[in-house]
Structures are given as C-alpha cells and as structure tokens.
Amino acid sequence: MVELQKRAEEIDIRMYCLLSVLTVAIRLIHGTSDRATSPHATLKLYERLPNEDKEIELYEGYEHGECDIDVTVIVVC
Numbered sequence: 063m064v065e066l067q068k069r070a071e072e073i074d075i076r077m078y079c080l081l082s083v084l085t086v087a088i089r090l091i092h093g094t095s096d097r098a099t100s101p102h103a104t105l106k107l108y109e110r111l112p113n114e115d116k117e118i119e120l121y122e123g124y125e126h127g128e129c130d131i132d133v134t135v136i137v138v139c
Contacts, residue, residue, distance in 0.1 A: 095123050097125065
C-alpha cells in the first residue's frame with residue numbers, strides 16, 4: 063500500500079509540472095458516480111490548471127463513459 067501511495071504522489075508531481083505550462087482552452091467532463099476514475103481527482107486537476115480558458119462539467123449520477131454528449135478534441139501544435 064505504501065508503494066502505491068508513493069507512485070501516486072510521483073504521478074501527481076509529474077502531472078503538476080505538465081499542467082504548469084498548459085495554455086490552451088480545456089473542458090473537463092466527468093460523471094459523479096464514476097468508479098473507473100475519480101471525480102475528485104478531476105476537480106483537483108481543474109483547480110490546478112493555470113490557464114484562464116477552462117471549464118468543468120460534472121454529470122450527477124453518471125458512470126464512466128456514460129454521458130451521451132458530443133466531445134471534440136482539437137490539438138494545436
């Protein structure tokens with residue numbers, strides 16, 4: 063269990079470093095009943111995003127991949 067906690071902290075540090083340079087618009091979408099990935103972690107991610115153009119949508123009671131919405135991913139290099 064200690065090893066898992068250590069790995070989670072390492073991943074968290076790496077993610078924070080990556081987020082610190084993110085400047086593109088982003089929209090996070092998460093179901094509040096998701097058991098595959100943590101809605102709480104998505105909220106933490108949103109709070110850490112440095113860019114101004116960001117939004118989060120939480121779907122009450124939805125599971126992982128259950129939302130029936132149109133999601134467009136645009137990558138600009």
